[in-house]
Amino acid sequence: MAASCYPKIDSALLTRSVVAGSKRFHPEFSFPDADVILRSFEGTLYRIHSYTLRTTSGLFSTMFSLPQPAKCKVESQGQREHKGSGEGGDYEPEEIPIYESDFVVERLLRLLCSIPVPSWESYDDVDRVLTAAEKWDTPGPIASIRAALTCPRLLSSDPLRLYVLAKHFDWKEEAKLASTQTLKLNLHDPIHAPTLARLSSKDLLPLLNLHRKRRDMFKRLIDSPERFTAGNSSTYHCSRCGVTQLDNYTWRELKNAMFAEIDRRPLGDTLGLGVGQLEEWPEATACWKAKCTKEGCDGLNYDRLATLRQIKNCIDLLPSTIDD
Structure with missing residues (x-):
């Protein structure tokens, strides 16, 4: 078997030979006048112009500019002369095997050739391409994929994966968008450990800081006597009778529960609402039902709606993205 004319391409693309009984060309990439044939891991052939690869891929631009060994030049010339004088006169370029699946090769070549690309179904697909x-050094496809990642479905489906990609490629705006979307996640959940392990400490720290800042700032806000006078003032008396000093035990229990919740889910979207999970908490029920202990007063210790509104205001004041 003749030696490959593209040994450096074979090495750079982690190639291996694929034995195929019959040649199978991809219908979208079988240009008859093309001068390069790529072979996928599954053995599918992609006939494409070297000009396209050379002008869109830094890897192929470099490899095609390397001088061919003299033996390859003689063999290629002989093939052209032999096939040119035979039936059909078609010259068949040498196949260049590449260690990529059909899915990856097809998607990447579609992007390189400006052929419409189907929608992305998962971050696993995005990652592979x-x-x-x-690896091929193709800035065009990378930019196209970058634009697709901020669509609502992908942005919300796995924001941690998007954050990893954004940090890897130094996409600052996408990293900020992703960091906001991660606020609905508990980063301490073991399910996220494999994804977080892909981040360097330099990139992981801003994300952890954002989650911690929201939790700690929320704690300071709900402990403020200026914002929650009835619950946090040490000498506050019943607003109805003006005699009984409030026992704020139920409010303290609710604050502890809210702190644990925002530590688990820093987005805080379950807090400060008149309906939903917070209203079903036993701590919330006890807090809203707490009354003055003076006989005949029965005044409620806390204004439920005003308190919920202030909790929501506290959530709105929290930082929502990583720092620049």
Whole structure:
């Protein structure tokens, strides 16, 4: 078997030979006048113009500019002369095997050739194609994929994966968007450990800081006597009788429960609402039912709606993205 004319391409793309009984060309990439044939891991062939690869891929631009060994030049010339004089006169370029699946090769070539690309179904698919695009040094496809990642479905489906990609490629705006979306996640949940392990400490720290800042700032706000006078003032008396000093035990229990909740889910969207999970908490029920202990007064210790509104205001004051 003749030696490959593209040994450096084979090495750079982590290739291996694929034995195929019959040649199978991809219908979208079988240009008859193309001068390069790529072979996927599954053995599918992609006939494409070297000009396209050379002008869109830094890897192929470098490899095609390397001088071919003299033996390859002689063999290629002989193939052209032999096939040119035979039936059909078609010259068949040498196949270049590449260690990528059909899915990755097709998606990447569609992006390189400006052919419409189907919608992205998962971050696993995005990851695979981006890895190949980076390996091939193709800035065009990387930019196209970057634009697609901020669609609502992908943005909300796995924001932690988006954050990892954004930090890897130094996409600042996407990293901020992703950091906001991660606020609905508990980063301490073991399910997120494999994804977080892909981040360097330099990139992980801003995300952890955002989650911690929201929790700690929320604690300071709900402990403020200026914002929650009835619950946090040491000498506050019943607003109805003006005699009984309030026992704020139920409010303290509710604050502890809210602190634990925002530590678990820093977004805080379950807090400060008149309906939903907070209203079903036993701590919330006890707090809203707490009354003055003076006989005949029965005044409620806390204004439920005003308290919920102030809790919501506290949530709105919290930082929502990582720092620049």
